[in-house]
Amino acid sequence: MNRLVIALPLAALLAVPGFAQSTSSTPDQSQAQTTQSSTDTATGKAPLAPPSREGFWGRVNPFARKRYVQRQTEPIRDRVNELDDLTATNSKNIKDTDSRAQAGIKLASDKADAADQHAIDAGNKATAAQQTAQQVTTRVTTVENVVSNIDQYKAQNQTEIRFRPGQTVLSKNAKDAIDQMATAVKGQRGYIFEVQGFSSGKGQTAITSSQKMAESVVRYLVLTHEIPVYRIYLVGMGNAPASSDDPNAKHVSGGRVEISLLKNDLEQLSDNTGAPATSADQMQQPK
Numbered sequence: 001m002n003r004l005v006i007a008l009p010l011a012a013l014l015a016v017p018g019f020a021q022s023t024s025s026t027p028d029q030s031q032a033q034t035t036q037s038s039t040d041t042a043t044g045k046a047p048l049a050p051p052s053r054e055g056f057w058g059r060v061n062p063f064a065r066k067r068y069v070q071r072q073t074e075p076i077r078d079r080v081n082e083l084d085d086l087t088a089t090n091s092k093n094i095k096d097t098d099s100r101a102q103a104g105i106k107l108a109s110d111k112a113d114a115a116d117q118h119a120i121d122a123g124n125k126a127t128a129a130q131q132t133a134q135q136v137t138t139r140v141t142t143v144e145n146v147v148s149n150i151d152q153y154k155a156q157n158q159t160e161i162r163f164r165p166g167q168t169v170l171s172k173n174a175k176d177a178i179d180q181m182a183t184a185v186k187g188q189r190g191y192i193f194e195v196q197g198f199s200s201g202k203g204q205t206a207i208t209s210s211q212k213m214a215e216s217v218v219r220y221l222v223l224t225h226e227i228p229v230y231r232i233y234l235v236g237m238g239n240a241p242a243s244s245d246d247p248n249a250k251h252v253s254g255g256r257v258e259i260s261l262l263k264n265d266l267e268q269l270s271d272n273t274g275a276p277a278t279s280a281d282q283m284q285q286p287k
Contacts, residue, residue, distance in 0.1 A: 178221065193221060200254055
């Protein structure tokens with residue numbers, strides 16, 4: 001009987017903590033279910049609220065069981081896991097966004113560099129086209145000037161060969177003088193030789209003698225230096241005055257031949273335009 005009296009208070013004392021745990025856990029679970037989620041938090045859920053009732057033992061329960069502790073910490077553990085997942089997701093999204101941004105920046109930079117290179121190439125082509133146009137304009141101007149003066153021959157060189165009376169054969173000094181003039185026009189164009197013969201005497205006899213002396217010079221130019229005949233103009237002047245421009249000039253004594261090298265601007269035209277030589281000019285070049 002005494003044992004029974006002692007056991008009943010002891011059982012009641014042990015039942016009180018269990019009842020306190022059950023009463024304190026019920027409001028927490030009902031509060032977690034009825035609380036609405038909030039969009040102001042990272043997880044989109046409302047913050048964990050402290051329990052409205054702390055039970056019989058308050059915050060510290062000396063008789064807390066393992067299941068009771070798990071029930072109390074399970075919401076916190078779930079929130080921590082959700083935060084970890086959100087952090088990992090946000091970090092991945094940030095990296096993806098940064099990668100796309102860097103790729104976009106690089107693509108834009110490459111396109112800008114390509115556009116700059118195209119602009120530089122276009123500028124270079126425009127400059128080259130302008131230079132070509134200027135060169136063409138210069139050449140056209142040169143050709144126009146040359147064509148307008150194509151029949152204007154200017155004296156470039158002149159020499160005189162003396163003959164003894166009745167002589168028509170060229171001396172060594174005469175040949176050397178002719179060689180010097182003929183060598184200077186090798187491979188050139190737009191030139192002519194004017195050969196004028198003068199002889200003492202009167203009338204047709206003087207003219208015939210002057211022509212024979214001039215013909216000896218022409219023959220030497222054609223045979224020795226291969227000067228085309230169409231580039232040589234021969235005139236037998238007879239006993240004409242030494243200078244037709246001077247009315248007081250005296251007639252010549254003895255025989256002489258004046259050789260004049262005349263040139264126009266055709267050679268200049270060839271140098272500026274690069275025009276190929278004509279067939280007549282090619283015939284005169286040495287083989």
